[in-house]
Amino acid sequence: MILEIDNLVKHYGQVRAVDGLSLSIGEGEVLGLVGESGSGKSTVGKCVLRLTEPTSGGIRLAGRDITHLSRRAMRPLRRDVHIVFQDPYSSLNPRFTIEQIVGEPLLHHGIASRREAGGRVAAMLEQVGLRPEMRTRFPHELSGGQRQRVGLARALILEPKLVVADEPVSALDVSVQASVLNLITDLQREMGFSCLFITHDLSVVEFLADRIAVMYLGKIVESGPTAQIFAEPRHPYTQALLSAAPVADPVRQRERRRIVLGGDVPSPVDPPSGCRFHTRCPLAYDACRTSEPELTDPRTSGHPVACHLVTADHVPDAAATR
Numbered sequence: 001m002i003l004e005i006d007n008l009v010k011h012y013g014q015v016r017a018v019d020g021l022s023l024s025i026g027e028g029e030v031l032g033l034v035g036e037s038g039s040g041k042s043t044v045g046k047c048v049l050r051l052t053e054p055t056s057g058g059i060r061l062a063g064r065d066i067t068h069l070s071r072r073a074m075r076p077l078r079r080d081v082h083i084v085f086q087d088p089y090s091s092l093n094p095r096f097t098i099e100q101i102v103g104e105p106l107l108h109h110g111i112a113s114r115r116e117a118g119g120r121v122a123a124m125l126e127q128v129g130l131r132p133e134m135r136t137r138f139p140h141e142l143s144g145g146q147r148q149r150v151g152l153a154r155a156l157i158l159e160p161k162l163v164v165a166d167e168p169v170s171a172l173d174v175s176v177q178a179s180v181l182n183l184i185t186d187l188q189r190e191m192g193f194s195c196l197f198i199t200h201d202l203s204v205v206e207f208l209a210d211r212i213a214v215m216y217l218g219k220i221v222e223s224g225p226t227a228q229i230f231a232e233p234r235h236p237y238t239q240a241l242l243s244a245a246p247v248a249d250p251v252r253q254r255e256r257r258r259i260v261l262g263g264d265v266p267s268p269v270d271p272p273s274g275c276r277f278h279t280r281c282p283l284a285y286d287a288c289r290t291s292e293p294e295l296t297d298p299r300t301s302g303h304p305v306a307c308h309l310v311t312a313d314h315v316p317d318a319a320a321t322r
Helices: 041-048 071-079 098-108 114-127 132-136 144-156 174-191 226-231 236-244 250-255 286-290
Strands: 003-012 015-025 030-034 056-061 081-084 162-166 194-199 211-216 219-225
Touching: 003 041, 015 030, 015 041, 015 194, 015 219, 030 041, 041 056, 041 162, 041 194, 071 081, 081 144, 098 114, 098 132, 098 144, 114 132, 114 144, 144 174, 174 194, 211 226, 211 236, 219 226, 219 236
Parallel strands: 030 194, 030 211, 081 162, 162 194
Antiparallel strands: 003 015, 003 056, 211 219
């Protein structure tokens, strides 16, 4: 396994951003971590990168426990894990040229001289679909899509084992999103890196991720192979997310029954008792309000879910109750 997270907890004071999360990513695998804003998914990414310290739990990168490593001990390991940020406008240093931005990791880790770095930067820019002559430009001279390609080039220049992509297309125009997603897919297949792809949109990871983990209020409520999640979503929250995802076929879009969830996401300062989703779930019953369901795989199919209705051998269908 490239990444193993065991019972990760991250609290900011009384805010329980991540509250007992476990997941793993295999070599060359893409895992889509999906959830609404405030679910804690970006906090997971920050903990993996050690940009924020976990409250408890364990994180292993390529077999090594990095949970409590010092900054000095982490430094050589940062070659193995890089991030692509959400906002290409604020994640690039406006005073640096594109060559300096992409080449800086090579110099920082002592992998190449400044002269050698120039050639590797040019090759990397071509690989992400940018002309080599763009090396001398500054970020403000590029479009949003071009800037995100620069962010990808910077993240991949060291050929990392794991890339954390935190909402990498949400700040881009819709017309540009597809081209950047296709680029990430092509690069992942060519280079073979593992990827934790964080997003609020299930449809974004449909053709990109091998597996999907759905997160709600600090916990994973369902995970499994992408095809299974889309064909047979078991948790009412996953069903609601899928019902809101756009479909290219207008006939299928008209036939799809939209599941509208009531209320707002509860505060992570004081999450509900029992199942954290019960305050918005159209299928909740007494047990959901008092007993917290465990993430289990009752059918041993590699598709675990945290829902009392599923573990009671009744797959819920929120749309059927509408």
